[in-house]
Amino acid sequence: MWSYEKRLQFPVKIKEPNAKLAQIIISQYGGPDGEMGASMRYLSQRYATPFREVAGVLTDIGTEELAHLEMVATIVHQLTRNLSMEEIERSGLDKYYVDHTLGIWPQAAGGVPFNACEFQSKGDIITDLSEDMAAEQKARTTYDNILRLITEPDVCEPIKFLREREIVHYQRFGEALRLTTDKLNEKNFYAFNPGFDKCESRNG
């Protein structure tokens, strides 16, 4: 269950449209390390952990990623509002425009559509949390790359906010992995998969 608040997690108020920037930033909507993959990854992985605290971390970070998805979509939407046909052609947005007009559609900056193969849900919480830590760093690198390409402060500020959250989430996933191993066999964390094998974990 979810409920919706009609506001963004961080304000996005872009004054000047810029179709070139929009084509770069859309990668964090539907690209390989974007917010769509992030939210779907964590929200899908939740079911395979028997540890409630860890499922809670996945739920709350997955939920925050949905708010980030909305922020990225807002940035792209505001960067592509009121564009002239000439700007659409000159910026190279024409290839996107022909299929989607100025609607928001999940794709990478290179035009590759969003694909669920960009994340895993392995049914093994150690594996999943290890992927999640890498995913946060990959998203952080992508935001760093975006920040080298843009100077407009009204675009940089929300991007910097999103970048910082990747670092916090990485930290929390590291703690969730520690909480997980604390509940497993300390001599061999891999002795059984708590999401599959019917063995008792140390703390129930």
Add this chain to the structure above:
Amino acid sequence: MNGKEQLLFNIGVVDFTLVDLALFLDTHPTDRRALEYYRHYAQIKKQLCKEFSKKYYPLTMEEANCEKAWEWGAAPMPWEGGCE
């Protein structure tokens, strides 16, 4: 920033504190200082959201007035800002 923007901004600041504290508490569930902060800011957020919906428009469906018309549907969407 006008009064509406300022209040919405303040709600964002307080809610961000809550989001970040919640993630921290997920992995540190008995941290007394974090618990205290959470209780404090949760109260403030409730008050600010109530004030916002009374003065401007509802941020959540629960806060929407539904006596004469469906106020929720008329409230602006969050991506509308900018380009003024």
